[in-house]
Amino acid sequence: MKNYDLTEQSILKLPADTEIVVETKDLQVFYGTNHAMHDASLQFPRYSITALIGASGSGKSTYLRSINRMNDGIARVEGQIMYRDLNLNSKDVDVYQMRRRIGMVFQRPNPFAKSIYENIAFPLREMGIKNKQEIRATVEKSLKQAALWDEVKDDLKRSALSLSGGQQQRLCIARALAMSPDILLLDEPASALDPISSAKLELTLQELKKDYTIIIVTHSMQQASRLSDYTAFFHMGHVIEFDRTQKIFTNPTTRITEDYISGNFG
């Protein structure tokens, strides 16, 4: 492995008029004594897709999971996560309310062992929505947004586990959308999918960008370059480079990023 200077950073300064939805300031994550994330400061513009790339163990998933505090109880997180002038990383924040605004989709499709309809309706009912019509409408709307509606509309009573992996993943996206979030966090959503399902998923995300801010962790650099507007490159628990995707993939600033993208790494 080549020795890189991890302090060499290049973080794009976004124009002052950019609307920032969520921003981390000097985010640190510790697993026990292991310092897994160092001083991560990133800004995520509204209605954009930001890809987090990097090798395994670079901390990109750790970073993503910290944003909606899924690391609570697993790791210690320090620093600020600013969302609408509110620091999410504080005791006053109700994590349960917050996670509805910042939805998450995981690497492995994780629908509940219920019907397609119930997968979305059940969390809505748990939230306290009693009106059946409203639930039905939300289910339909979310499935349409996730581009799954046409494939499943004839049989919503079918078990969600009978869907293909790609459909399951889009169902999970629909389920997250039903909570009407601002932000969608996706943790390698396509890594368990075949290329066709994965392409469909990307199309769905492109559509969703119009209404949501998306942060996606991906292993596939092609996916990052096709899909995202901004890209952040992580290495060994450091954010090395953040820039417009086009810039990063054509003319990266730091040597590490250049080596990683050209496959000349390690």
Add this chain to the structure above:
Amino acid sequence: MDQIKNELTHKSKASKQDVRGRTIAFICIAVIMLVVLSILFMITSRGLSTFIQDKVPVSDFFTKTVWNPSAVDANGHYLVGALPMIVGSFSVTILAALLATPFAIATAVFMTEISPKRGQRILQPVIELLVGIPSVVYGFIGLTVVVPLTRQLFGGTGFGILSGTFVLFVMVLPTITSMYIDSLKSVPRFYREASLALGATRWQTISRVVIRASVPGLLTAIVFGMARAFGEALAVQMVIGNAALLPHNLLSPASTLTSVLTTGIGNTVMGTLPNNALWTLALILLVMSLLFNLLTRYIGRKGGLK
């Protein structure tokens, strides 16, 4: 060349070992099968001879309420009505399972979801210890503590279904708990993540997702606990009163299939009706344990995630 040919066409040492190992395994299995089959045959043939040899009507055996196999009634029929024992066995079993289930759920959820570390360190050994205590000790404790306590609190002699239920409750609790813990642990982690990421609270996640997903495991655990309670002889016998009468409430002395077996087995002569009648009770126990077994398999097959 001949040497290689020779080596390839003759059995090597390794392949002989293979054959030998397989033979030993087959012999062991055959022995076990033989033992199981002979037990089944013995109990079935003896148990059925009450009906075949002594011509006791099957319906009488299961519906009559007087159990006195060494005597006959005015019409010359044998007095072998097993209903009191069947009722006794089922009531202690079901009551103990009903009582133990909420405690088992609470304990298991605490140990796996709420405080896994403390659960592992403190509760796990306690539960293992409870499983390991011999049933005669439970019976002894029941006799000296539970029976007098029942007598004081509810009146009567203290011997009866209620005392039997309490003793069995303590005995099946660890069985149900430890089996349910395994089932909770096998609920995939991504279920919890899926629920939490949707903004569900920890309690919602536990009650609506984790416990929900583990229902088949819970049912299996309860059935196992019931099987244990149904087959328990000594401890129950010591506290239930051993009166082969149809119990009219929870406090009246009663008996179970197993308690009648243990008290009666030394006092009968092989081949006579009193002895055959006991074999019939044993047959009922055997059939019940078979049913419990089938039930757990059925739950396991039906309840899997689809």
